Amino acid sequence: MGAAAVTTRARQAHGGPVEITYWARHTGHEYEADLERVEEYNRSQNKVRVRPLPVGPNLEKLVTGIVTGTPPDVMTLGSDTMIELGWQGAFMPLEKMMAQRGIREQDYFPSCWRAGVINGRLYALAETADSYLLLYNKDAFREVGLDPERPPRTLAELDEYADRLTKYAPNGELERMGFVPWIMWDHSFMYGWLFGGEWYGTQARRVTPTDPAIVRSFEWQRTYARRYDINKIMSFQQGFGSYFSAMSPFYTGKVAMIVEGEWQVTFTKKYAPKLDWAATPMPPPPGGRLASSGGLVLFAIPVGSRHPEQAADFIAWYHTARRSGRTPLSDFNYAIHNIPTRRDAAAQERFMGDPRFRPFIEMFLRDEVHNEPSMPAVMLYTDEVDAAREQVIRFQKEPLQALRDVQAKVQREINRAFAYLRLPER
Amino acid sequence: MTTPTRRNLINGLLFASPFIAGLLVFTLYPVIASIYLGFCRYTILRSPQWIGAENYRILFTEDPLFWKSLCNTLYYTALALPLGLALALGLALLLHAGVRGIAAYRTLYFLPTIVPTVAVAILWLWVLNPEYGVLKAVLALVHLPSPGWLADPKWSKPGLVVMGLWGVGGTMIIFLAGLAGIPYQFYEAAAIDGANRFAQFRHITLPMLTPTIFFNLVIGLIGSFQYFTQVYIMTNGGPTHSTLFYALYLYQNAFRYLRMGYASAMAWLLFLIILGLTLLIHRTSARWVYYEGEAL
Numbered sequence: 129m130g131a132a133a134v135t136t137r138a139r140q141a142h143g144g145p146v147e148i149t150y151w152a153r154h155t156g157h158e159y160e161a162d163l164e165r166v167e168e169y170n171r172s173q174n175k176v177r178v179r180p181l182p183v184g185p186n187l188e189k190l191v192t193g194i195v196t197g198t199p200p201d202v203m204t205l206g207s208d209t210m211i212e213l214g215w216q217g218a219f220m221p222l223e224k225m226m227a228q229r230g231i232r233e234q235d236y237f238p239s240c241w242r243a244g245v246i247n248g249r250l251y252a253l254a255e256t257a258d259s260y261l262l263l264y265n266k267d268a269f270r271e272v273g274l275d276p277e278r279p280p281r282t283l284a285e286l287d288e289y290a291d292r293l294t295k296y297a298p299n300g301e302l303e304r305m306g307f308v309p310w311i312m313w314d315h316s317f318m319y320g321w322l323f324g325g326e327w328y329g330t331q332a333r334r335v336t337p338t339d340p341a342i343v344r345s346f347e348w349q350r351t352y353a354r355r356y357d358i359n360k361i362m363s364f365q366q367g368f369g370s371y372f373s374a375m376s377p378f379y380t381g382k383v384a385m386i387v388e389g390e391w392q393v394t395f396t397k398k399y400a401p402k403l404d405w406a407a408t409p410m411p412p413p414p415g416g417r418l419a420s421s422g423g424l425v426l427f428a429i430p431v432g433s434r435h436p437e438q439a440a441d442f443i444a445w446y447h448t449a450r451r452s453g454r455t456p457l458s459d460f461n462y463a464i465h466n467i468p469t470r471r472d473a474a475a476q477e478r479f480m481g482d483p484r485f486r487p488f489i490e491m492f493l494r495d496e497v498h499n500e501p502s503m504p505a506v507m508l509y510t511d512e513v514d515a516a517r518e519q520v521i522r523f524q525k526e527p528l529q530a531l532r533d534v535q536a537k538v539q540r541e542i543n544r545a546f547a548y549l550r551l552p553e554r
Numbered sequence: 555m556t557t558p559t560r561r562n563l564i565n566g567l568l569f570a571s572p573f574i575a576g577l578l579v580f581t582l583y584p585v586i587a588s589i590y591l592g593f594c595r596y597t598i599l600r601s602p603q604w605i606g607a608e609n610y611r612i613l614f615t616e617d618p619l620f621w622k623s624l625c626n627t628l629y630y631t632a633l634a635l636p637l638g639l640a641l642a643l644g645l646a647l648l649l650h651a652g653v654r655g656i657a658a659y660r661t662l663y664f665l666p667t668i669v670p671t672v673a674v675a676i677l678w679l680w681v682l683n684p685e686y687g688v689l690k691a692v693l694a695l696v697h698l699p700s701p702g703w704l705a706d707p708k709w710s711k712p713g714l715v716v717m718g719l720w721g722v723g724g725t726m727i728i729f730l731a732g733l734a735g736i737p738y739q740f741y742e743a744a745a746i747d748g749a750n751r752f753a754q755f756r757h758i759t760l761p762m763l764t765p766t767i768f769f770n771l772v773i774g775l776i777g778s779f780q781y782f783t784q785v786y787i788m789t790n791g792g793p794t795h796s797t798l799f800y801a802l803y804l805y806q807n808a809f810r811y812l813r814m815g816y817a818s819a820m821a822w823l824l825f826l827i828i829l830g831l832t833l834l835i836h837r838t839s840a841r842w843v844y845y846e847g848e849a850l
Contacts, residue, residue, distance in 0.1 A: 188809050191598050212812065216599035362705040362793070367685030508811050518794045522707070540616065548595050548603060 146176050148201035148435045148442065151183040151190070153425050154464070161463035162204075165456045169445055176438045178202075185209065190430075194218050199430035202439035207243050207424040208500055208507060210252050215504040215549065219251040219428045220436055222443075226253065229444035237492040240469035243424045243499045252426035253443055255457050256466035258389040259420040259491040260318060261407040262286070268293055268304070268384035279408040283322075283348070286385070286411050293384040294356065302364040305356065307385040309349045310521070312371060314514040315387050319345040321419035321498050322412050327509075328501030333546060335501070335509060335538045337516075337531040341416070346520050346527035348413070353521035374399045389423075390488035394465040407487050409496075422497040424469070467492060504545035509538045592819035597812040609819035620820070622795050623803040624827075626711065630799065631778040634715045639770055642722040643763075646729035647755075660730070667723035675787040678717045679704070689716070704789055707796035714784060714797065725770050732766030733759070764843040772832055779828050800824055 154162050159182040166180045183189055185206055190213065193199040205213075213219070222244070231253065233241050244252035266276035272292045280286040286307060293306030309315060320327055325341030328334070336342075353361065368382065369375020372395075377383040379400035387410060396403050409418050427443045429436050446456045447470065458473030467489055468474045474489050491497050500506050516530035525533070567574070592609060594602035613620045649660050666674070681688045682703040690700040703713035740758045749757065782801040785791060791798035791806075804824070808817035 191809070191812070195598050213599065216597050216812065218599050359702065359706070363684040363702045366683055366702065366705045505811065511806075511810075515795065518792065522794055524794060537616075544595065548597070548600070 145174055146435055146438050148176060148178055148438050150178050150180045150442070151193075151200040151203040152180055153183070153185060153204040153206055155182045155184045158464045161460055164463070165446065165460050168456065169442060172445075176435075176441060178442055187212075190218075194430050194432060197432050199432045201433040201435045202427065202429055202442055204255065204425050204427055205252075207254075207426060208510065210244070210426050210428060211246065211500060211502050211506045212504070214246040214251045214428075214502075215545070217549075218430055220431055220433065221249050221251060222253060222429065222440070223250040225429075225436070225440040226250065226444065229440060229448075231444055231447055235470050235472065237469060237471060237474070237497075238495050239422065239492065239497045239499055240424060242502075244426050244428075246502055252428040253447065254424045254426045254469040255446065256425045256461055256464070257469050257492065257497070258391070258423045258466060259488045259497045260315065260387050260389050260410070260422070261420065261487055261491070262385055262410045263378065263388045263392060263405055263407050264385040265378070265381060266404040266406060268381060276404075276406070279406065280411050282411050283413040283416070287351070290352075290385065291355075302356065302360050304381060305361070305364065305383050308352055308356075308361060308365075308383065309387075310517065311365065311377065311383055311386060312368075312388075314517055315421065316345070316349070316513050316517045317498070317500070317510075318387070318410070318419060318421035319349065321421070322410055322416050323348070324412075324416045328503055330502070333503070333542060335503070335535055335542065337513065337534045337538075338528065343527050343531060344413070346517065346531065349517060350520050350523075350527065353523070358522055372399075376400075378405075379403055390467055390485060391465055393482065393484045393488075405484075407484060409487065409491065418491075418494070418496045420491045420497045422491075422499065424499070425466075503542060504549065505538060505541045508541055509534075512538055588818040588821055591815050592822050594815040594818075595813075596815035596818075598814050599812070602815060605815075609816050610823075612816070613819060613823070619795065619798065619803060623798045623800045626796065626798055627779055627781065627800040630711055630714065630781060631775065633712070634718045634778055635771070635774045637715065638719060638722050638725060638774060639767065641719055642725035642770070643729050643767075645722065645726045646733055647759075649726070650730060650733045660727075664723040664727055666721050667727075671783045672787060674717070674721065675784045678720075678784075679788055682713050682717070704797075705793060707794045710789065710793060710796045714788075717784070725774065728770055729763065729766055732763050736762045761844045762846070765845060768835070768839055768843045772835060775831060775835070776828055779824065 150166065152159055152162050159180075162182075163180060166178050170177055181200070183200075183203075187209055190199070190203070190205070190209070194213075210219075236254070237257070240254040240257050241250075243254050243257075244250050262279065264279055269276040274289060274292065280289050290306030293304065294302070295304040297303045305311070309319065317327060320337075320339070320342040323341040323345040325339040325345065326336055327339075327342070329336055364382075368377045369380070374380075376399065378386045378388070378392075379396065388407075392405075392407075396405065410420070412418055427446070429439045429443075433439055446460075449455050449472070454476070455468075455470060455473055457470060458468050458476060458479075461468040461473065462478055465485070468476075468479065474480070474492065479489060480486050500510065503509070512534045516525070516534045519525040520527050520530050591602055593604060593606060595605050595608075596602035645663055649656060649663065653659070669677075680686070684690065684700065684702045684705055687700070687703070689703070693700040701709040701712075704710050736759065740762070741754055744754050744758055780801050781799045782805065785797045785799050785802050786805070789797040791802055800820070801824070804817050804820045807813045807820065
């Protein structure tokens with residue numbers, strides 16, 4: 129810190145701006161939008177110059193950067209990586225630096241703010257957020273005589289709709305599927321919450337995948353494997369085109385209902401402009417609750433950053449309204465159609481006024497979006513749950529047994545991690 | 555040491571120094587450090603903490619995926635290695651015959667070898683596609699049903715074996731070189747004695763090729779124990795861990811779960827396994843590998 133301050137002062141003495149490096153999580157066209165904000169910041173003042181680099185979700189690069197003492201000064205990263213690295217002490221605490229710059233918790237959606245908190249301290253500030261809803265193809269609804277304005281309201285109804293929407297080719301192979309819980313990818317965490325379960329006890333530091341509600345959610349997922357024959361579903365799935373293309377199964381009508389995120393509002397405009405769809409919260413079973421899982425991208429300052437104060441300035445600028453009344457954060461989210469983590473930004477007409485986008489934001493307004501559990505070994509937990517779900521839908525293990533195995537393995541790893549971390553008690 | 559000899563030595567070392575420095579810093583040091591790290595809990599971001607043989611205990615007694623990945627690797631090796639050697643040898647024999655346009659054939663069969671592994675992997679994702687795959691179409695031509703390949707835990711490894719066979723060109727070229735090294739007089743003498751083609755193959759070609767077979771066997775063994783890129787790109791270990799190969803699981807532990815100590819322990823076990831198997835093959839080689847000049 130001392131050395132960093134000296135370098136900063138030396139550069140400022142020469143009259144040049146302090147250069148800070150910024151590793152961006154976003155890549156491709158999303159990075160282009162990020163770049164616009166960075167350039168705007170660089171133009172807006174002459175003290176700090178941000179030099180961005182689209183590093184993407186590259187954990188190896190981050191870890192080696194931090195451990196060799198050459199991390200970026202500031203970075204954005206996905207919530208799972210942030211939790212995994214955060215528990216290892218990779219980031220600087222932010223609450224003081226952010227408070228000094230007028231960033232307040234009450235301006236954010238609770239789940240978005242919480243996502244940056246590890247063991248009671250703020251280590252990251254979320255810029256973009258996702259939520260997941262059930263998207264359904266209205267044309268497919270019409271075709272089988274379902275009312276396109278009345279999506280399923282209970283889980284039993286969803287199952288029934290799925291059945292009606294599923295079509296077979298004359299040779300007995302699947303032609304269209306109404307719904308499959310794990311297409312396009314695993315959503316086990318979300319279904320656990322939907323059934324009313326909890327995955328992790330923060331106080332007790334215990335993973336709880338054997339929560340009866342979670343076991344029931346696995347049993348429910350397996351009913352699809354049984355009803356439509358898992359082998360048929362699997363080869364049907366192999367015929368899907370690339371996710372980022374017009375051949376994606378929801379766009380081509382191969383899957384009539386799917387759990388997807390808010391980015392589909394722009395994706396469908398690009399890849400499937402004629403697709404008539406709407407989004408609705410995933411309907412819960414009796415005893416369950418409305419729930420969505422959500423990924424986020426967050427700003428953090430890694431330990432070893434040479435210019436933490438300038439990095440904090442940049443983060444705060446991103447999260448603070450300009451004279452126009454809009455935050456750079458809201459412009460960025462609008463450009464890539466993610467959900468702004470700040471309430472004022474999300475409330476803007478350009479977000480809330482879009483009837484397709486609005487229901488995704490409403491999940492945040494109702495605080496029904498769940499983050500990954502904030503615990504060491506979160507990646508292991510995610511992978512193990514995914515693997516357990518796969519074993520269950522392939523009838524290799526009973527749901528309870530599969531989840532017991534997950535619990536045993538992950539709990540052992542957490543216990544070891546906590547012993548190794550030697551955290552101060554809160 | 556005379557002055558010119560010494561000067562030569564110093565110059566030689568100086569010229570080789572970039573390599574020597576690289577070897578010491580980027581290979582030897584990490585290799586030695588990994589022995590130590592194998593006995594530590596090490597998340598990379600925090601300093602390593604000595605835990606004795608705990609990593610090895612966990613591997614052997616607590617981690618079913620360790621055994622699963624080892625079994626997958628052994629299964630693949632046991633299937634892909636003999637098949638690959640047989641196919642490469644068969645192709646080499648065909649291409650060794652004096653057919654017209656042989657150079658073109660040799661190029662064609664060698665071509666897949668120079669395609670980057672990543673490109674091959676992406677290409678084969680489509681070849682093996684259970685709905686639209688080329689392989690399905692080919693099998694349908696001969697009225698065979700085709701399995702789900704990479705979508706089916708029972709067929710994913712055989713699918714990878716088929717893909718591996720596409721790349722036997724490298725092994726084939728080495729066999730061709732071996733074949734070219736067999737003196738023609740042997741065949742002449744055998745023909746005069748009335749040996750037919752099969753007898754010639756059995757009693758001349760095969761024994762004379764055993765050093766080449768031995769070489770390809772060892773190289774192939776090491777290669778298939780380090781099988782990584784294809785599954786990293788194509789399946790990420792799925793479905794249901796059926797393609798979770800040893801090297802992939804090692805990588806996941808190191809860079810996904812930040813268990814570098816655990817991964818180091820795995821790496822040393824892998825080294826010992828490969829070393830053991832190579833020594834075993836070496837031991838038996840005295841019985842079946844013939845070198846020219848030795849009494850047959």
